[in-house]
Amino acid sequence: MLRRLVRATTDTAGRGFTFWRRSIQARVVVSTVLLSAIVVGVVGWFLLQQTRDGLVDARVRTVVAEAGNETNDAETRLAAVPGTDDDVSRQLAQLVEPIILRGQSRGFDVVLSGPVDDEPTNLAAGGTRYSPGLELTSVPDRLVGHFDSSSSTAWTFTTIDHADGASEPGVVVGSRVQLPADRSFYTLYYVFPMQQERETMALVARAMLTAGILLLVLVAGLTWLVTRQVVSPVRLARRVAERLAAGQLEERMRVRGDDDIARLATSFNQMASSLQRQIRQLEELSRVQRRFTSDVSHELRTPLTTVRMAGDVLHDARDSFDPVTARASELLQSELDRFEGLLTDLLEISRFDAGAAVLDLDDVNLTDIAHRVVDMTRGLAEQRSTSVEVRATSEPCLAEADGRRVERIVRNLVSNAIDHAESGGIVVHVAGDEHAAAIAVRDHGVGLAPGEAALVFNRFWRADPARARTSGGTGLGLSIALEDTHLHGGWLQAWGLPGQGAQFRLTLPRRAGGVLRQSPLPLVPEDSEGSTP
Known part of the structure; x- marks a missing residue:
């Protein structure tokens, strides 16, 4: 089951890659959408940052001003208290309770701590008055520490914690006031929520995301339509060209x-x-x-x-x-x-x-054909004072082929090698694998100059026109051998270097109609200079 799943996944990925590689329209659409997504993302992020900064700055200015008004109002009320009133508890209640009540109606909380002395302030130590349902952890320690050493108004961002476990972002503004009863300084902390701003930002983000997705869909559609107008004629031209190549010249x-x-x-x-x-x-x-x-x-x-x-x-x-x-x-x-x-x-x-x-197909043994051709050309080789030997495994090298034509191919290759052999003898290699069978004829004669390997199969072609044919050939042998090879669906290839001889390799599929992907024998012989194993 896992193997089938892996195979199906691999096949799907292969088809997708093939479609991606062959379809210009798909590549253009995907590339345009990706680039547009990057641009929309960058612009959207910039707009969100600007919107957030604008909302936050406006909210901070508003809460600082409102906190300042509350502090001024509190100082005015404290200034009106008679000098003979020395009840600290009553003055603290008169100070903070009106602010708490207004805060409940206006949507902010209040914390009153003090008096300020030489010891660091601890809001949780007791004596702190604050709005109902507010946790004292909503006032950051860094802001509390600020008023231990300074009396200037300050503010900071915070997370507002409520007694019911809920939390929300907010701004805390702190101001210091002096109580007439004991002439001590107390700190008022105004805790303003920013839930509305967060909801506004979430709304803006959703709107931008929706607009961005719709914009990308629109860009993809427009790109697809535009590229279709250009690609469709190209595809039509490709189909017409394919039919022309197939012989339908009227297309x-x-x-x-x-x-x-x-x-x-x-x-x-x-x-x-x-x-x-x-x-x-x-x-x-x-x-x-x-x-x-x-x-x-x-x-x-x-x-x-x-x-x-x-x-x-x-x-x-x-x-x-x-x-x-x-x-x-x-x-x-x-x-x-x-x-x-x-x-x-x-x-x-x-x-x-x-x-x-046409072919007269039968199962033929290439090793037997090689030995038979060598025996037939032995007299000609002796006239040239050279030797011809076959190197093959003991097992038969079978292929479905036309024995007469294959023998003619090998005879032409061996005769051509004898014509050009000078020393070292001629070796006929035979080998096969699961899909192909091959015969390679190696000589150590004059070799082939660069570019001549592609010309050697031309009709009546000679590397040296002044050189005589020892075998009495007609100049058509290699051309006929190439045609016979093509008739079998095989390969006939040549390699050679000046002074290092040449090698001709015949490769045939094991079964008639099979597709060749590689040859059992190397085209470049192992005994050549610079050859790789």
Whole structure:
């Protein structure tokens, strides 16, 4: 169950990544929304900070002014007390109780502490008068400590604690007054709540969040619409281009309007029409060339047969000729063999060009094919004073392929190696794995110059035009080998360096129609300079 869940998650993530990688519209929309979210977040944070600072500053100014008015009113009432009144308790009640009553109606609390002496003030020590339901912890110690050493009005932010366990933010303003009864100083603390400001900030934050979300949705929608207007013609052009590549040369883009997209569609259609004309011209030329090659090859069969018969008669009677005539008959026989091979290769090439080549599939053992080809070319190798050996495992290396064509590929590779071998011998490697089977032919001849590995399979191509073909080849062997390989859905690759020889690698899928991802044999041989294991 866990494995299936992990696999499903991996598949979903893979499809999502593929969609993200292929969809320009998705990337543009997501990028625009993310950038807009960052901008909206920064602007919203700045506006919230400014709103909060404005509300707090306004509230502080208001409560400081109100506390100052209450203190002035209290000092006025105390100034009106007769000098003969020395009842401290009654004067404290007359001082704080009217403020507490007004505070209950105006929404603030009051704390009266004192008298102030040389010892630090402790509100909880007793004698403190305060509004009902207020906890003395609502007055911060730092503000209490301030009035132990100073008589100036001060304020600070605090958290107001109530007896029922509730709490809320607030501002505490402290002022000092002198009581006439004992000529001592007492401190009045006015505790103003800021719950309304907090609710206002919460309302503003919700409004900004809602507006920001709606704005992002609007930006996403607008971006999607705008990019759709640009991406849709591009997608249409891609689909038309894919159909053109598939051979549907009549496909064209629909042109609407006179804007840049319309002009792009017009240019695309003109390009498609031009390509269609050129492709048809090339197809006609190719058809004529294939027909010419096929016709010439067939037409040459009859005179070649006649010349072959006459050449055989002369070659059989060469012992009765003088040495010059005998040598001429041998050269005629050799060139007739080469000419006949050339005609056979031309006919085979014409079948490839016409798409008439088919496979006769069977399970073949590449190791047996390699040994058979080496035995067939051993005489040619001995003429070049070189050796050919097969290196393979004892187990069969099987592949579903056309044995005749695979043998022709390997024979062409080995013959080409013999033509170019100079020292060190030729080694034919055979190996296979679960998905592929491969044969690599390694020689230590002149090698290939940079860029020649891509040209070596061209028809009639030679690295050195002055170099003779020892095997009497026609110049079409590697081209036919490449066509045979493509017919199997395989790879035929070449590697070479000047002075280090060359290696040709044939890789075939184990099963017909299989997809190759790697080869069991390295393309760069292990004995080359700078090769990696």
